[in-house]
Amino acid sequence: MNIINMIENKQITEIRKQFPILQTNINKKPLVYLDNASTTQKPNSVINKISEYYKNYNSNIERGFHTLGSQSFEQVNKTRETVSKFINSQNSSQIIFTSGTTESINIVANGFANELNEEDIVILSELEHHSNIVPWINLCRNTNSKLEVIPILKSGELDFKFIHNIIKKRPKIIALTYASNVIGTINDIEQIIKIAHEYNIKVFIDAAQAVPHFAINVQKLDCDFLAFSSHKMYGPMGVGVLYCKEEILQNMKPLKFGGAMIEDVSFCDFKYREHPYKFEAGTMNISNIIAFNEAIEFINQIGFEVIEKYEKDLFEYLIQELQNISQIKIIGNPKNKVPLVSFIAKNMHPFDIGMMLNASGIAVRTGNHCAQPLMDKLNLSGTVRVSLSIYNTKEEIDFLVSTLKKILL
Numbered sequence: 001m002n003i004i005n006m007i008e009n010k011q012i013t014e015i016r017k018q019f020p021i022l023q024t025n026i027n028k029k030p031l032v033y034l035d036n037a038s039t040t041q042k043p044n045s046v047i048n049k050i051s052e053y054y055k056n057y058n059s060n061i062e063r064g065f066h067t068l069g070s071q072s073f074e075q076v077n078k079t080r081e082t083v084s085k086f087i088n089s090q091n092s093s094q095i096i097f098t099s100g101t102t103e104s105i106n107i108v109a110n111g112f113a114n115e116l117n118e119e120d121i122v123i124l125s126e127l128e129h130h131s132n133i134v135p136w137i138n139l140c141r142n143t144n145s146k147l148e149v150i151p152i153l154k155s156g157e158l159d160f161k162f163i164h165n166i167i168k169k170r171p172k173i174i175a176l177t178y179a180s181n182v183i184g185t186i187n188d189i190e191q192i193i194k195i196a197h198e199y200n201i202k203v204f205i206d207a208a209q210a211v212p213h214f215a216i217n218v219q220k221l222d223c224d225f226l227a228f229s230s231h232k233m234y235g236p237m238g239v240g241v242l243y244c245k246e247e248i249l250q251n252m253k254p255l256k257f258g259g260a261m262i263e264d265v266s267f268c269d270f271k272y273r274e275h276p277y278k279f280e281a282g283t284m285n286i287s288n289i290i291a292f293n294e295a296i297e298f299i300n301q302i303g304f305e306v307i308e309k310y311e312k313d314l315f316e317y318l319i320q321e322l323q324n325i326s327q328i329k330i331i332g333n334p335k336n337k338v339p340l341v342s343f344i345a346k347n348m349h350p351f352d353i354g355m356m357l358n359a360s361g362i363a364v365r366t367g368n369h370c371a372q373p374l375m376d377k378l379n380l381s382g383t384v385r386v387s388l389s390i391y392n393t394k395e396e397i398d399f400l401v402s403t404l405k406k407i408l409l
């Protein structure tokens, strides 16, 4: 029995029951949710934790010493500890809560504002999401530093020849996605970090599309920075993580100021607290940070061994079935992929495909996926993207494929 059948029979039905939205209908058809790279659905444990907070201990943290405030503070710290274990950081104080990957990247780019000048180079890749492009363009503009971009090969993988050459110019930072949100490419980040560190170059990793699919160990990777979003890994919206190496955190300047990040303030001066607090200005999304803990527990309970095997088999099945539709062209064919695929059809615009799938209750993403420079490189205006998660099934893929055949053939 292959892993799909084995896990599906035993666990997937139970897993699906934990997601109330998966029991709903869209356009009078059972929802088939295949837009997990945009955001995943949330299990009951996450949804219930948010209402538990508002019903039982809604309070601000670090602003008073009453019981409710202490309860919230403890729960936020619990999530910080859970995240720290999840990515194996040395210390939970290396975990900064942000509003999402985008804010995390902005904090890091801002942190380099005083370190760069016209001699310096920042490196990105053609695979990046707008969130890992625009903050760096802004930084380069403000500091007159240069931006260089690692091209991709036809397969959708990074050009390592270019990396070996550009690295000799000693850029200040390389900011890369771990996994592409358009092609699915899993970059060989470990190798890139090794090469970069030989030249003393810092590496930032955008792990937004990686964290839901495989285990990340920041100490083993030895990355300098890593960012991801809760909402793409079964957690609530409006919560993100920024991990940084200890010595970087001590020197990096915050992006936002005010609230409990302050140690001491007068009208002439101020002093901020140690990390992580100095990066957490203002009232954070406390309810959702607390519920984020449940999302990680959900992943931990299933375990990445099961998640990886199940998603890999399901994804192979999806690709095999899509390849049987003559009108479809799949974009890129990298060796290692997260379970998402972009395609175009010879005879229909991606938006029309998306709309017609939606009429059958199937949710996919269409458009440029916030990766316009990649679309330009591929000479495309957009694609249809199907992205899988642990709760998707072979039957859902069969329904997608039969609906696509009806639409396209």
Ligand SMILES: Cc1ncc(COP(=O)(O)O)c(C=O)c1O
Binding pocket: 037, 038, 099, 100, 101, 102, 103, 129, 131, 132, 177, 179, 180, 181, 206, 208, 209, 229
């Ligand atoms: C690779 C990648 N980076 C960054 C982001 C931005 O994440 P957020 O909107 O949660 O900040 C996304 C969102 O799709 C993404 O796919």
